[in-house]
Amino acid sequence: MDGYSQTELMICAAARELEDGRTVVVGTGAPCAAAMLAQRLWAPNLIVMFEAGGLGPLLPTMPISVGDSRTFHRAIMAASMTEIMELCQRGGADYTFLGAGQIDAYGNINSTLIGADYSRPRVRFPGAGGANDLGSLCWRTLVMTLHDKRRFVEKLDFLTTPGFLTGKGAREAAGLPPGTGPYRVITDLCVLGYDPRTCRMRVESLHTRVTVARVQENTGFALSFLEPLAETPPPSAEELRVLRQEVDPYRYVIGRT
Amino acid sequence: MDGYSQTELMICAAARELEDGRTVVVGTGAPCAAAMLAQRLWAPNLIVMFEAGGLGPLLPTMPISVGDSRTFHRAIMAASMTEIMELCQRGGADYTFLGAGQIDAYGNINSTLIGADYSRPRVRFPGAGGANDLGSLCWRTLVMTLHDKRRFVEKLDFLTTPGFLTGKGAREAAGLPPGTGPYRVITDLCVLGYDPRTCRMRVESLHTRVTVARVQENTGFALSFLEPLAETPPPSAEELRVLRQEVDPYRYVIGRT
Amino acid sequence: MGENPRAGEFFCAPDPDGLRDFLRRKPRDLIAKVTSAREAIARFVHDGDYLATGGFGTNRIPVALLHEVVRQRRRHLGFAGHTATHDCQILVAGDCLDRCDVAYVVGLEARGLSLTARRAFESGRVQAREWSNGALAWRYKAAAMGLPFLPARVMLGTDTFAFSGCWEITCPYTGMKLAALPALSPDVALIHVQRADEYGNAQIDGITVADLDLARAAKHVVISTERLIPNELIRREPQRTAIPYFCVDAVVEVRYGGYPGNVAYEYFSDEEHLREWLAVEQDPDAFRAFLDRHIFGVPDFQAYLALRGGETRLAQLRAEEMLDGPREGA
Amino acid sequence: MGENPRAGEFFCAPDPDGLRDFLRRKPRDLIAKVTSAREAIARFVHDGDYLATGGFGTNRIPVALLHEVVRQRRRHLGFAGHTATHDCQILVAGDCLDRCDVAYVVGLEARGLSLTARRAFESGRVQAREWSNGALAWRYKAAAMGLPFLPARVMLGTDTFAFSGCWEITCPYTGMKLAALPALSPDVALIHVQRADEYGNAQIDGITVADLDLARAAKHVVISTERLIPNELIRREPQRTAIPYFCVDAVVEVRYGGYPGNVAYEYFSDEEHLREWLAVEQDPDAFRAFLDRHIFGVPDFQAYLALRGGETRLAQLRAEEMLDGPREGA
Secondary structure (H helix, E strand, C coil), X not given: CCCCCHHHHHHHHHHCCCCCCCEEECCCCHHHHHHHHHHHHCCCCCEEECCCCEECCCCCXXXXXXXXXXXXXXXXXECEHHXXXXXXXXXXXXXXXXXXXXXXXXXXXXXXXXXXXXCCCCEECCCCCCXXXXXXXXXXXXXXXXXXXXXXXXXXXXXXXXXXXXXXXXXXXXXXXXXXCXXXXXXXXXXXXXCCCCCCEEEEEECCCCCHHHHHHCCCCCCEEEEEEEECCCCCHHHHHHHHHHHCCCCXXXXXX | CCCCCHHHHXXXXXXXXXXXXXXXXXXXXXXXXXXXHHHHHCCCCCEEECCCCEECCCCCCCCCCCCCHHHHCCCCEECEHHHHHHHHHCCCCCEEEECCCEECCCCCEECCEECCCCCCCCEECCCCCCHHHHHHHCCEEEEECCCCCCCECCCCCCCXXXXXXXXXXHHHHHCCCCCCCEEEEECCCEXXXXXXXXXXXXXXXXXXXXXXXXXXXXXXXXXXXXXXXXXXXXXXXXHHHHHHHHHCCCCCXXXXX | CCCCCCCCXXXXXXXXXXXXHHHHHCCCCCCCCECCHHHHHHHHCCCCCEEEECCECCECCCHHHHHHHHHCCCXXXXXXXXXXXXXXXXXXXXXXXXXXXXXCCCEECECCECHHHHHHHHCXXXXXXXXXXXXXXXXXXXXXXXXXXEEECCCCCCHHHHCCCCEEEECCCCXXXXXXXXXXXXXXXXXXXXXXXXXXXXXXXXXXXXXXXXHHHCCEEEEEEEEECCHHHHHHCHHXXXXXXXXXXXXXXXXXXXXXXXXXXXXXXCHHHHHHHHXXXXXXXXXXXXXXXXXXXXXXXXXXXXXXXXXXXXXXXXXXXXXXXXCCCC | CCCCCCCCCCCCCCCHXXXXXXXXXXXXXXXXXXXXXXXXXXXXXXXXXXXXECCECCECCCHHHHHHHHHCCCCCXXXXXXXXXXXXXXXXXXXXXXXEEECCCCEECECCECHHHHHHHHCCCCEEEECCHHHHXXXXXXXXXXXXXXXXXXXXXXXXXXXXXXXXXXXCCCCCEEEEEECCCCCEEEEEEEEECCCCCEECCCCCECHHHHHHHCCEEEEEEEEECCHHHHHHCHHHCCECHHHXXXXXXXXXXXXXXXXXXXXXXXXXXXXXXXXXXXXHHHHHHHHHHHHHCCCCHHHHHXXXXXXXXXXXXXXXXXXXXXXXXX
């Protein structure tokens, strides 16, 4: 593994998407680690927000819950959910990170259920949570997820959170704020963006030793590939050091070795 | 004057309308004095609120402004204008007191302008302020005003704050909350209520030595009179003592003698 | 996923005029409302009621009150699943629910899914409607504002919208499409706070989540508080009042009343116990025994705390909250 | 009074997508924004802008900043007349306004009417639209929420409604009629607070009036503060943050910056000086001299305070605020 795990690689790749002087709404786990890593390396003015109300904390350790007291430790503001969601609704949130039970080619996400009958689902997932709000309102939505065919599907069982819906212009037609939408998907195989003409997912860089064929095999819909297709830069020694020693010293997220 | 002023009589008459365990939104001056008098005599649990955000203060002295620091001195809550207005909108405000530049038979109030041309009024008054909100949303609206023909008019120059609008059912038809509306008008001549069938103003009691003829002469529209027509009970010695010694010892409202 | 056949119908429909009439009659006297958890739940939570909880999943949630709801075997409750994690888990374990407005249920965030809660929703035993966290927070806010609905720019274009029952409206000025979120006024809200006086004036430390709006939106509010404080302390800092007394029907003093959740500046969550809850649900018999032991078999919340290690364990969680205790693995 | 021929047109029209684009580009870095009143007004208030002020008439209003607007002779401003009393009086005295959304103007509550302000509105020199205080507060709130409008149950059935330019809407669920209050996002808000850090994180003591929503609704915000505090004090009590730094463009430290108004827990209003303002307006020549002396003729607000009696007078007002000073007749 060249001295780093897939989780570490994903966190480092995600962190690089975050510019300084911007706001990011995160959950717990890998997205929070990515934001903390970016803060420590090049984005000291990246403001981290949590949907339950934490705004700009100095995170002493990884939060366990999106609402636990770490999320507003020495914060700029210990606010409310509506404060954060209204900030997003008026255009103040630059990035958000979401997970995905299922995701389709347009970046639409299912986190509600598996099955064909709403009233008797085969598997019930938690639901939209804050994901629908954040995916509707933040300027750029990033997804971190493992890459396999059960997740990357042609058709969602349930469209919980909007990506580009049915393609170009569909978000705006539905009433969602113009200029928002899916931005990156970071998996254990590659980093994907979206083709601006079609709004369909497009591979932008492959992780070391991953092939085009392997990515397509693990994806349930046709992908396009950016040309020339880059290799995802592996984590630098500095990134790994900060991630392991400062961001997640108790290895809550990057796991025990 | 039998040892009391018209202002003192009006304050005492107004205070008697306020039940214990209820909420009243007041401004400065006589309405605030009436609420304070009621609190001290029979309504210790009458909660006084101010539209700027003061909720349940222990008033140390008469406020000068609806937003000054007296209005939230040792209060239950130092809130915001939306907090108070939303409390009123969801039905939590029992009484409010309004003033009136002009008032018509249905209790509609003008506090905006005198003149026929909106863009070039003859006299500009302050405007709706919080009166429109409170008159729209509180359960019972009381007005305290001097009684003369320039104020009690057949037709308002501008309908700033809704009374019963054009009569029975008109408030509800306009979208205002059912069951709200004008309740009493307390003047230097009499106490008026509203005829439930017509929603027009009706004299309910005359102050000592005031005649029916004198009230009608000073009113620009036809009044009805409750039968039998009572005499407004004059201020009791106890009311006057508390008003003068505890409520307004500096005689801000009741005036210098 | 198709359309919701029940668009425009809600588990708890907007009725601002009804709420106005209710609040008009609700007493506003400054009277002492301190009582026990048992008495508060007996008086204010009835079979069939629509219930909502404050806090956020495992943070400042009213666990002592929820145990009492289960212990008194309330049935057929509606529930607002606004990031409802351990709170939802408790209510489903007690078989208290039959309908739920879902924003986030059956999971405990990164800790995993509650098998019992999943089965309750998958079997259809608990009926669901879909919302987002923001949408439910705004639905409380609409009711708190005395409105029938609030417009919002979320849920649009999704199955979440279709299965909410919401309708779209058009802005008269801009022509924008908006979701019309119907006001949500629960029959009763259970809210845990750090401090309250005997009348129900409550102070909250840290994030308030959706509790300010919830307390104003609900018809009845039961407050559990880490500690009672004199009214004089409320009046000394009137802008710290998060919930004014006239919203509140009962005040219950329960130290550690949010355990095993986190209460800011008081104690951190007991992750070990939360993991135990999730694990034991894998075996229905063991889970029944677990509930008998921890909820049905104890007279009150203090006995539950004693079973969990009492002051020794709580002192550890206090130390962890103050960031000077041991760090547990998540 | 008939109909408003300009229904649906507003001095400051709702444009949530425009506000989103603006706020997307607005910097969010934690950088020091401390500057002088002169520089802040020069940079952030331009001729023709739509302006709003925090506080309530004579309470916690940004007088030092308003004097600077007058001193720099800004013209053709729009203004949100949300219980605007002494603040409106100052701006009209400086001939700064040509349009105003009126809820309450030209009066100073029980103190009387400003003759200059009355004449400005009566002559048509300042154009007006009518609103209520609640309506303007909710218009800020709509913008702060990122919405094009908020529904409300006020102004209905009145000339106030007709001359606001508002439209009615119907609730899709209840059929209720509602006023659709258009979002109001001023170009610049001037807000006075008790404490702020160098980045603009602000704490407010006492009632917040409409300032929390206004700060979030406005495109630019200039804060004047009784005192600067270290960021560490903001972070020590994060729930005391009333206005977060990213809303704020400039921070001006002006001790007594709300004089002659009242600033809670700091100083009471100078009623004598407010009466003097009202009285001197009766004579146009005397009023010009009064303005020359107090605003145009002084370099900054400290010089104005010195003219008013300086520390001696301010100490009296501080004592009066603490309720241990002499009580003045109103």
